[in-house]
Amino acid sequence: MATRTRRSQRRTEALSRDRIVEAAVELLDTAGEGGLTFRALTERLATGPGAIYWHVANKDELLDAATDAVVAAALAADSPRAEPSARVESSARAEPSTRGESAEPAESAESAKSPDSPQDKIRAIAFGLFDAMADHPWLPTQLALQLSRSPWGSVTPQIFENIGRQVRALGVPEGHWFTAASALVHYILGAAGQNAANNASARALAPDVDRAEFLDAASQAWEDLDPDDYPFIRAVAAQVREHDDREQFLAGIDLVLTGITALHLSGEQGGTTPSAT
Amino acid sequence: MATRTRRSQRRTEALSRDRIVEAAVELLDTAGEGGLTFRALTERLATGPGAIYWHVANKDELLDAATDAVVAAALAADSPRAEPSARVESSARAEPSTRGESAEPAESAESAKSPDSPQDKIRAIAFGLFDAMADHPWLPTQLALQLSRSPWGSVTPQIFENIGRQVRALGVPEGHWFTAASALVHYILGAAGQNAANNASARALAPDVDRAEFLDAASQAWEDLDPDDYPFIRAVAAQVREHDDREQFLAGIDLVLTGITALHLSGEQGGTTPSAT
DNA sequence: ACCTGAACACCGTTCAAGT
DNA sequence: ACCTGAACACCGTTCAAGT
Numbered sequence: 205m206a207t208r209t210r211r212s213q214r215r216t217e218a219l220s221r222d223r224i225v226e227a228a229v230e231l232l233d234t235a236g237e238g239g240l241t242f243r244a245l246t247e248r249l250a251t252g253p254g255a256i257y258w259h260v261a262n263k264d265e266l267l268d269a270a271t272d273a274v275v276a277a278a279l280a281a282d283s284p285r286a287e288p289s290a291r292v293e294s295s296a297r298a299e300p301s302t303r304g305e306s307a308e309p310a311e312s313a314e315s316a317k318s319p320d321s322p323q324d325k326i327r328a329i330a331f332g333l334f335d336a337m338a339d340h341p342w343l344p345t346q347l348a349l350q351l352s353r354s355p356w357g358s359v360t361p362q363i364f365e366n367i368g369r370q371v372r373a374l375g376v377p378e379g380h381w382f383t384a385a386s387a388l389v390h391y392i393l394g395a396a397g398q399n400a401a402n403n404a405s406a407r408a409l410a411p412d413v414d415r416a417e418f419l420d421a422a423s424q425a426w427e428d429l430d431p432d433d434y435p436f437i438r439a440v441a442a443q444v445r446e447h448d449d450r451e452q453f454l455a456g457i458d459l460v461l462t463g464i465t466a467l468h469l470s471g472e473q474g475g476t477t478p479s480a481t
Numbered sequence: 482m483a484t485r486t487r488r489s490q491r492r493t494e495a496l497s498r499d500r501i502v503e504a505a506v507e508l509l510d511t512a513g514e515g516g517l518t519f520r521a522l523t524e525r526l527a528t529g530p531g532a533i534y535w536h537v538a539n540k541d542e543l544l545d546a547a548t549d550a551v552v553a554a555a556l557a558a559d560s561p562r563a564e565p566s567a568r569v570e571s572s573a574r575a576e577p578s579t580r581g582e583s584a585e586p587a588e589s590a591e592s593a594k595s596p597d598s599p600q601d602k603i604r605a606i607a608f609g610l611f612d613a614m615a616d617h618p619w620l621p622t623q624l625a626l627q628l629s630r631s632p633w634g635s636v637t638p639q640i641f642e643n644i645g646r647q648v649r650a651l652g653v654p655e656g657h658w659f660t661a662a663s664a665l666v667h668y669i670l671g672a673a674g675q676n677a678a679n680n681a682s683a684r685a686l687a688p689d690v691d692r693a694e695f696l697d698a699a700s701q702a703w704e705d706l707d708p709d710d711y712p713f714i715r716a717v718a719a720q721v722r723e724h725d726d727r728e729q730f731l732a733g734i735d736l737v738l739t740g741i742t743a744l745h746l747s748g749e750q751g752g753t754t755p756s757a758t
Numbered sequence: 759a760c761c762t763g764a765a766c767a768c769c770g771t772t773c774a775a776g777t
Numbered sequence: 778a779c780c781t782g783a784a785c786a787c788c789g790t791t792c793a794a795g796t
Contacts (some may be wrong), residue, residue, distance in 0.1 A: 219780080252781045253771075259779095263770065267642050269771060340628075348625030348674075350616075355678040356702040361714050382717045382724070383566075383732045387668055390675070390733070397625075401632045425633040436645035440659045447659070455660045461741025469565035474651025496761080519779065519789060528791075529762045536760095 221259040221269070228270045232342045240267075268357060271346045276338035277360050278328065279366055322373040323461055329366050330392045330457055334450070337400035344397030364389055371421060376468045384464045385463050391460050496528060499534040502546045505519055509547060511621045517544075545634060548623045552636050556606065556643055557611035597652040600738055606643050607669045608732055611727070614677035621674030653745045661741045668737050674728050 217223065227248050228241045231240045242253045242263070249256070260266045350357050368385040376384050426434075426441040443450075494500065508517045519530045519540070520542050527535070537543045547620045627634050645662040653661050703711075703718040721729075 222774085241751070243738075243768085244781095252783095254773080254782070255780050257771070269573045292654070345626060349622060349673065352678045355675060356683055361703070361706060361711055365711050365713050372713060372716075378716070378720070380732075381713075382720050383729065383736055385713075385717070386672060386729075387733045388737050390668045390671025391664055391737075395663060395669045398628065398632060398667070400661075401629045404629070405632055424738045426638070427599040429638060434638055434642050436642050436649060436658070436662075438654075439649075440645065440662070443659050452660065452663075455657075456664045459664050459670075459744055460658055460737060461740070462743045463736040463738075465694065466739045466743055467736055518787085520787085523763095529764095531763070531792080532761050647787070 206476075207234065218260065219249060219255055224249065224256055224259055225266065225273055228266055228274060229340070232270060233340055235347060237342045249321075264353065267346055268350050268353075268359075271343065271350055272358050274336055274340055274343060275333070275347070275362060278332040281332050315386045322370040325373075326370045326388065326458060326461070327365060327454065329363075329370070330388075330396070330453070331450070332395040333392060334364070334399065334453060337396045338403060341400055341404040344393075344400050347397070367392075371464070374464065374468075375465060380464075380467050384467065387460050387463065388457070391456055395453050395456050396417060399453060402449075496526065496532055496536065498546070501526065501536055502543065503551055504708075505543055505547045505549060506617070510617055514619045514622060541630065544623055545627050545630075545636075547637050548620065548627055549639075551613055551617055551620060551622070552610070552639060555609040556639060572623055586748055595744050597728070599647040602650075602666065603644060603647045603738070604642075604731065604734060606647070607665075607673070607730070608727070610640070610669060611673040611676065612729055615680060618681040621670075621677050624670065626676070640670075644669075648741070651745075652743065653741060657744050661744065663735050664740065668733055672730050672733050676730065679726075742755045 224245070227245060228240055231244055231248065235244065242256060245256060246253055256266075260269070347359065350359055365384060367388050368381065371381055371384045371388065374384075424445070426437050429437055431438050501522070505517055506523060508521055508525065512521065519533060522533060523530055537546070595726075624636065627636055641662060644665050645658065646656055647667065648661045648697050651661075703714050703721070706714055
């Protein structure tokens, strides 16, 4: 059942790489990672496999292109105007604690009260990716796969560059640029991906229950672990349940930002690498 | 050529789940991610597919078991005696800068000079995973896949628990346990995986050149990017080339540790989550 | 309880042939 | 230049049958 063939458009608009990628994203969104096959794709696009292979080298390239497109859209979205909590929908209470709480998060000397400080821009980028992963549950996996296929593929540099510019704007000494940007990128990708995976799993376990209810099921799995083997996890399980995902995510970012600021407050002459530059 | 069937053992020892997992790991190590097929497995174990399916539900479960085994070994290795730089081989110079440099990395009040401070233990766990990924290039990918399949699968809790205990030992207030442990785990997994991917790709590009030479090729790819679109990446590319991977990895960990310490120096009453515990 | 191996359904990819 | 669609090689998984 289901799988309504929306092929009613009757051969309008010729096939193109962009249309194929677009169809691939739709297929991934609706049918999941396993739903993207060349047969499903040919059916949706009303062609044969050969037509697709004329525009795209192979499936990996297609997946990379789909990943690229979604990430690029996420990075572009927060560029004009940062809308950090625009999508917060059900958790509007995230706003008050979103700002200036948690251990004075690293406000740099100069651009502290500016509406778009580097910190704010970093948070905006992070939430852009966070939301993209929530919208496209296959993104984290594909991101990881592409990263291991070709670490200098198009996506990683995109993210790294965007974060890196803000790190530089933060006033971090050049010797620490790579370390600081890496720490941010890895945290953002990892935490956002983890969160997306949590949501996907919870949704799978309990298809149509309320958010609160499935969060219950999620941390329940942690609480079911043997208390002798996993005392720490058991201890944080309850904590996790009570917390808003976005709030938690933001707290982690601010933690890393704090570390970065502490770094460049300490020594200008390149701490970790005495022999560098 | 190659593919020497080491099946000369002549049907000794019966089939078991452990033997299958062991064979799977060997296959993954030698033939890569695509090399693990049920046909290759049956050949190596001299049985039929049915025999394997009696011990293992499906391929995903087999991959999960292989991942579990390798991660468990990595986590167990640093438990008795921390040997942080035991494998450093070519980069012995990592030692002097490994300690107490870079922005005073978070030495907690009490157990500061102890041979096995929580910080040291965290670093040991991190390098255990770092080395495991270097030995098993398929690990990062499988780790990511398992994470998105079932976030509460056996591996994540293992890592989280190990790191978490040290976070607690660090004196972090309970309200920040999850945030601190998350930041560490995500950085460690992300950075170690990225590094492993870099090595794998460089090895693929230049099969048997020296380390220095392939690092060249690696950062070369970054330097080839359009300077107008990627000014930041171009700027750090040279920096990356000159740095030792393990040193860089450690610097990131210390950065996060610094952020964590700053966190709990600021306020004991649970910064991010006013309503928590 | 544990293993065999032929068979099935499905998938990515190719390619001679058309327009 | 762009598309068609039958065909190929390969893979995960099943299952009736053996011991």
